[in-house]
Amino acid sequence: MNAPLGGGDPTDIHRRIAAALADLVTDTPGVPPHPYLSRHLAQHAARGQVLDDVHVPPALLAWDTSASVRRLLHGQDAPHQRQEWLQTWAALEPFARDITPASRLTSLHLAHHAATCRRTPASAPAARAAELSGSRVTALWSDCSPPDNVWSITDTAVTSLAAVTTPGEGALVSGDDHGVVRMWRKDGTAAATPLNMHEGAVTHLLPLSPGRLATAGTDGTVAVLDIHHNRRLATVHRRARTWVTSLALYRPPRAPHVLLAAHSDGYIAVLDAETYRPVDLPLPSRDNAPVLLAIVHQRDDAPLLLCAQGETISVFDGRATFIHARQGSRVRALAALPEPGRYAVGDDAGNLTLYDTARPSREAVRAAVPPGDALSRLSAVTVDGQPLLLSASTDGTVRRWNTTTALPVGDPLRGHTAAINAMALLPGQTGTRLITAGADHTLRSWLLAAETARPPRPRWRPVTAAALAGTPAPEPPPFFAVASGATTRLFNIRTGDQWTLWKDSGVTALTWIQNDAQLLLAAAMSDNSIRLTDPAGPKGSAGTRHLTGHYAPVLALETVPLPDRTILASASGDGSVRLWDLETEQALAVFDDHKFSVRALASAQTSDGPLLASGGSDGNARLWDPLRRTPHRDAIRCAQYNVNALAFVPAASGAATAQLATAGQDGTVKVWDIRSGHPAKAVAHRDFGDGPLTAVTSFPHPGKRTVVAAAGRSAIHLWDVTLDVVLLQIAVGRSLSSLASRTDPRALGPATVITATGGAGTMVFRLDHELL
Structure with a gap:
């Protein structure tokens, strides 16, 4: 300098x-x-x-x-x-705000490896170059879709969005499923203190005169917010035992603007937009069903009020009402288009149709929406002079359509891992940004001009199951099985070789079975059967066996080593746990004590012999004796809503396992004494504040300590149960469906290999105990 x-x-x-x-x-x-x-x-x-x-x-x-x-x-x-590292960090940054620098370094390392070394063996030069000093892990394998276009993350699900004008710049307002309204700056930071506006979810937000915003909710209430001073002005309308289904600002002929609030029972309230007093307007009578509203303008700029109820779309011109169109199923979304008199309709059957009020409905144009793409929201925008229709789907994607031809424009905008609840358009110096809010508790930002022009991204099919081969002496085989879509592949994570096992059926769970000298792969198939395959054996049906008996999808598989053989356990949505003899291919036992779906299984050698644990949607964990084929004890009532995952907790001292960890829908992990069924005497409860926990595993740590790893909405949390200390939080920006751990005999010192599987991909990494 x-x-x-x-x-x-x-x-x-x-x-x-x-x-x-x-x-x-x-x-x-x-x-x-x-x-x-x-x-x-x-x-x-x-x-x-x-x-x-x-x-x-x-x-x-x-x-x-x-x-x-x-x-x-x-x-x-x-x-x-x-900008390779910068882009990697930018994708991860919203999820790593409140974690330690060591956790941030580790998260950055794994995210960079996933972004740059897809399906690259750990010994390859590219993987070695991606090593980051200070990281607590060594990346072994990655095949992940990185978090994309995350604008902000929220503790609650955002259910409505609106762009507003504030002094100095524009801003965004959101409403969530707890009735709270928040204001955001354009950079994604909070602009004001959150306000409790409703006793239910905020269903709609509508800008009124400058500085004022109407809010509506499932409590049947319409309120007005002063944006400039961030305060609630008044509740202007309430209709008990209904919810507000739509808001619109409409100007009748030769009259001032009115605020329309449609309700779930078909009632439409009409309020003066300035005084909020009731106004008489000859609106048509409605059936007792929800109403959707939209305003389109004719060529002379005269407004028309669209009312959609059931399958019917009516038009009100200020004096009379006429039916303009009928869909094949209930109208789900309604939006005015930029061109005069034109509007778009999405229905429950997934149809997207473009109408012109000046033409008969038979001349409507229908878009070719992919099958199964259920529309949740519609919005219109003009980008670089081109009018576009945006459709949001329950699969988390946004599609763009030409408003004249109804043909798709560009590739779908993918990023959300759950349904999109709301959309808003935020003008800016660099162009119009689309802000989307998903049920995955993220807000995402899309620069529409750039998104239209940029090359398509690789499509990531959600991963439904993955399993790393077990640990026979002297070292584990490097086989990694991954199911995605209808295809199941096998990877050698040391050489990079890969091959397809089958591509004819979806898979919901995978596990490896070491039975004598044979290594088998067990896969839960979409037809409720379990497929047993020897990857090294003959190809085709000659090398495959099937176990049948469940009448709902199998959600978890677990091997159970017994003194004389290894058996397989399966847990199903039919509420049962089954034990299978791999030689006879028959069920040894059927346990149907769970009331609802059984979501998770775990097995271990304990002081009471081999035990199998199961957890399910009834909120209980149960223990089974696979030798006697009987329940081991009464159910452990976990009080965590659903038990999403469980794992036996190994004793660091070398003694037999005596504890069980459960991961719950309430966001907690709990540790139980398996003899008493009560919480363990040591610290036995931890809430990471990361939403529902979806996966859990456990492993011993040198120094007579035990570590539990649990996955929440956006991170993997490593908790030292013995000391009640969070050792590491690995931000991954996505939820995981499973975690598995095992000792790594190839490491120079004590180390554990962690396998993490989620809908957005898989990763395998080695955790060095000396660095924790």
Whole structure:
């Protein structure tokens, strides 16, 4: 920094500052940088238009405390070429806000490996280059879709969105399923204190006069919010025992604007948009069914009110009503299009139809929506002068349509892992952004102009099951089975070889069975059967056997070693647990004590001999004696709503297992004494604040300690049960369906291999105990 910085172009000054500061960043990510670097280096690079991996080195990212990297990337005029680490961190950043630097380093390492070394063996040079000093893990295998376009994450599910104008800039308002309304800045940060507006979910948000916003909810109430002062003005309408199904701002002929609030019983309230007093308007009578509203303008700018109820769409011109169209099933979404008199309709059957009020409904244009793509929201926008219709789906995707031809425009916008609840359009200097809110508790941002032009992304099919081969001496085989869609593949994670086992059926669970000298793969198939395959044996039906008996999908499989053989256990949505003899292919026992679906299984050698544990939607964990084929004890009532996963907790001292960990829908992991059925005497409860826990595993740690790893909505949490300390939180930005752990005999010191499986992919990594 010896060069003078006074005078000259401010951009050039910031560029030189960024270059000088980058030289001060240590090459060791585990060493904290100077606070000025962590606070300001990324900002200097952004202002100097050199926001790249050279000026903001990877060693700094996990320590960055500036305005977030992802917001700085969103604000740049044009992307740079060298942003591999920055883009990786930007995708992960919303999920890593409140974790330690060691956890952030580890999360960044795994995310970068997943982004750059897909299906690459750990011994390959690319994988070695991706190693990050300071990480607590060694990545062995990755095949994941990274978190995409995350704008913010929320504790509750956002159910409505609206763009509003505030002093100085635009903003976004959201309503959630708890009745809370929040204001957001354009960079995704909170702009004001949340307000409790409704006693149910906020179903609709509608900007009124400048500075005011109407809110409506499932409590049947319409309220008004003062945006500038972030305060509730009044409740202007209430209709008991109904919910508000639509809001609209309509101007009758030769009259001031009115606020329309449609209800689930077909009633439409009409309020003066300024005074909020009731107004008489000759609206048509409605059936006792929910109503959807939209406003379209004719060529002379005269407004028409659209009312959709059931399968029928009616048009009100201020004086009379006429039926314009009928769908084949109930109308689910209704939106006005930019062109005069035109509107779009989505129905329960998945149809998307474009109508013109000036033409007969038989001339409507229907879009070719993919089968099974249930529409949840519709919205219209003009991008670069081109009118577009946006459709959000229950599968978490957004599609764009030409409003004249109803043909698709570009590729679907994929990112959400659950249904999209709401959409809003946020204008900005770089173009219009689409903000979407999903049931996965994320808000995502899409720059529509850039999204239309950029090349298609690889399509990631949700992973439904995965299993890493077991641990026979002297070391485990490197086979990794992954089921995605109707295809099940086998990977060798040491060589990179892969081959397809079958591609004719979906799989809901996988496990490996070491039976004598034979290694078998057990797969739960979509036809409720269990397929046993020897990957090294003959191909085709000659090398495959089937176990049948369940009458609902099998949700979990587990091997149970007995003194003289290994048997297989299966848990099903039919509420039963079955034990299978692999030689005779017959069921040894059927346990149907669970009242609802059985979601999880685990087995272990305990002081009472081999035991099998099961957990299910009835909220109970049960223990079974596979030798005697009887229940081991009464049910453990876990009080966690659904028991989503469970694992036996190994004793670090080498003694036989005596504890069981359960992961619940309430977001807690609990540890139980399997003899008494009561919580373990040590600390036996932990809430990570990461939503429902969906997977759990456990392993011993040197020093007579035990670690439980549990997966929540966005991270893997490693909890030292003995000391009641959270050791590590690995942000992955997605929920996981399973976690598995095993000792790694190839490691130089004590280490555990973790296999993590989720809908967005799989990863395998080694955890070095000495680094915890």
